[in-house]
Amino acid sequence: MTQFAFTPPPPPAIAIDGTEAVFPVRRIYCVGRNYAAHAREMGGDDRDPPFFFSKPADAVVNCPPGQTVAIAYPGATSDLHYEVELVAALASGGRDLTPEQGLAAVFGYAVGIDLTRRDLQNGFKAKGQPWDAAKGFDFSAPISPLVARTQSGPSGLGARIWLKCDGAIRQDSRLDSMIWSVGETIAQCSRLWTLATGDLIFTGTPEGVGPVLRSQTLEAGIDGIGTLALRIEG
Numbered sequence: 001m002t003q004f005a006f007t008p009p010p011p012p013a014i015a016i017d018g019t020e021a022v023f024p025v026r027r028i029y030c031v032g033r034n035y036a037a038h039a040r041e042m043g044g045d046d047r048d049p050p051f052f053f054s055k056p057a058d059a060v061v062n063c064p065p066g067q068t069v070a071i072a073y074p075g076a077t078s079d080l081h082y083e084v085e086l087v088a089a090l091a092s093g094g095r096d097l098t099p100e101q102g103l104a105a106v107f108g109y110a111v112g113i114d115l116t117r118r119d120l121q122n123g124f125k126a127k128g129q130p131w132d133a134a135k136g137f138d139f140s141a142p143i144s145p146l147v148a149r150t151q152s153g154p155s156g157l158g159a160r161i162w163l164k165c166d167g168a169i170r171q172d173s174r175l176d177s178m179i180w181s182v183g184e185t186i187a188q189c190s191r192l193w194t195l196a197t198g199d200l201i202f203t204g205t206p207e208g209v210g211p212v213l214r215s216q217t218l219e220a221g222i223d224g225i226g227t228l229a230l231r232i233e234g
């Protein structure tokens with residue numbers, strides 16, 4: 001039996017709707033640009049192939065339904081941005097998956113926010129430096145409970161995805177505006193890494209990203225999947 005030099009921390013885990021069991025998180029992958037209007041607002045081209053970055057697994061913040069979860073405004077930024085995203089959680093994995101195999105690997109879906117230190121990201125982009133500190137910081141992946149998959153895709157391809165900041169709608173799109181489908185995204189990701197049970201994939205954000213200030217509240221949702229509420233403390 002392995003004897004660890006110290007007790008390893010328990011794996012990060014997220015809630016699953018309707019059960020006491022939780023979903024242990026192995027890795028978090030994120031897609032850079034997956035909605036044409038957002039790709040354009042970030043100065044890109046909607047024909048670019050998808051690209052990926054990651055967050056540490058313990059960046060997840062569980063956001064139970066009906067509760068507003070508070071997190072501290074992160075350090076090292078004065079331009080914290082929200083990005084609401086559909087999150088796919090994997091029940092199985094593999095490499096070089098087809099889009100059909102990728103979709104079949106999905107355990108369930110959740111609503112997530114890809115919190116971003118935009119000022120750092122813009123600085124890194126300008127210098128050609130890695131994005132890790134702009135994207136993969138503590139508490140940067142708030143997430144709703146997972147809804148177990150009951151069909152081959154997220155419930156209804158036209159499902160509305162939205163985000164409000166202090167009650168004002170800031171992002172409002174539909175999942176069928178994605179450039180790359182969930183299955184295609186998982187397939188592309190599996191060319192770069194061997195995917196496995198417990199992986200989360202943030203599938204990109206629609207247009208309308210912007211700053212959230214200290215003491216403001218974010219609410220986000222996807223029809224048929226859930227909602228979450230998050231308060232950014234001063």
Ligand code: MN
Pocket residue numbers: 030031032083085114202204205
């Ligand atoms: Mn994002």
